[in-house]
Amino acid sequence: MSRDDHAVDHVSADPAADARAARLGRAVREYLGHLRVERGLSVNTLAAYRRDLARYVRFLAAEGVEDVDAVREAHVSAFVVALRDGTDGASPLTASSAARTASAVRGWHRFLLAEGRAGDDPSAEVRPPTPPRRLPKALAVDEVAGLLAVAGLGDGAAALRDRALLELLYGCGARISEAVGLDVDDVSPAALGEDGVVRLRGKGSKERVVPMGSYARSALEAYLVRARPHLLAAGRGSAAVFLNTRGARLSRQSAWATLQAAAGRAGIVRAVSPHTLRHSFATHLLQGGADVRVVQELLGHASVATTQVYTLVTADSLREVHSVTHPRARFPRAGPAPAPASGVTGRSPAH
Structure with missing residues (x-):
């Protein structure tokens, strides 16, 4: 049994509580196995589910719950409250983290009901905390252009690699893990042609094919041609596209540092992460008139609801432009709103 499995079972020094947690923990492990095999979730996502449900199991065991069929709606509601105020003895969570944990709990109960392990779903009517909607912080087009212009200055192998990496992140909307996870077979010579595409492996090992723009193709x-063979010679023949100076696959941390260095040279003072380029990719596509469903496919989102947050960014931009540029968008800064002309009531004329 792994350390994480023990984390699901162990509750306290109370033997009775430990026994209750062990019974509940077995049902949690069945669910995690289902998520791994049937839904193909990544190792990191499964670890997050395991941690969230371990906290829930500890809470239920402390409440005296003996079996999954004994869980009531009141237990789930009390746990959601405990997530925010820490009354279960664990650290309080933000609204977004509490909502994620509550989602894991709901998924587990739905699984138990579907598998006939429980007679009902006690979480069905419990509403998780509503996290504040945080809009992605996209860079302006000219900021991205400036960043990419200074990325990888010079002709050395590392410089050419850095420019190709950042052009790919923005040009394809790739996650950092997808970019550093690329193998040479994912970018065949044909992919560098006019209609070139790249194969990305996203969350849950799901693959998608994304077109590359001319800048990304040229940099890649x-x-x-000019840099990777030199980096490869220092290692043991890695299949990775992006290599470090030892000839091994470039790490996410090194890719992050590459972006930070480029942002500093470009004079961008606010925080910029690899995901910022992904947000910018989506926002700029929508601002240019792309359909949200097309952007969903390019980003590899399972649900269009995830992509629609970018439409809010675009709507905010349109509203700001309208308010600044339209002559009747706002009242004059000085004085009250203009009164209607004499005899005008504000009512529509009768037809």
Whole structure:
């Protein structure tokens, strides 16, 4: 049994509580196995589910719950409250983290009901905390252009690699894990042609094919032809596209540092992460008139609801432009709103 499995079972020094947790923990492990096999969730996502449900199991065991069929709606509601105020003895969570944990709990109960392990779903009517909607912080188009212009300055192998990496992140909307996870077979010579595409492996090992723009293709070709062979010679023949100076696959941390260095040279003072380029990719596509469902496919989102947050960014931009540029968008800064002309009641004329 792994350390994480023990974390699901162990509750306290109370033997009775430990026994209750062990029974509940077995049902949790069945659910995690289902998520791994049937839904193909990543190792990191499964670890998050395991941690969230371990906290829930500890809470239920402390409440005296003996079996999954004994869980009531009141237990679930009390746990959601405890997530925010920490009354279960664990650290209080933010609204967004509490909502994620509550979602894991709901998924587990739905699984138990579907598998006939429980007679009902006690979480069905419990509403998780509503996290504040945080809009992605996209860079302006000219900021991205400035960042990419200074990325990988110079002709050395590492410089060509860095430019290709950042062009790919923005040009394809790739996650950082997808970019550093690329193998040479994912970018065939044909992919560098006019209609070139790249194969990305996203969350849950789901693959998608994304077109590359001319800038990304040009930068990637320059790196593969002029730089990668030199980096490869220092290692043991890695299949990775992006290599470090030892010839091994470039790490996410090194890719992050590459972006930070480029942002500093470009004079961008606010925080910029690899995901910022992904947000910028989506926002700029929508601002340019792309359909949200097309952007969903390019980003690899399972649900269009995830993508629609970018439409809010675009709507805010449109509202700001309208308010600044339209002559009748706002009242004059000085004085009250203009009164209607004499004899005008504000009512629509009769037809």
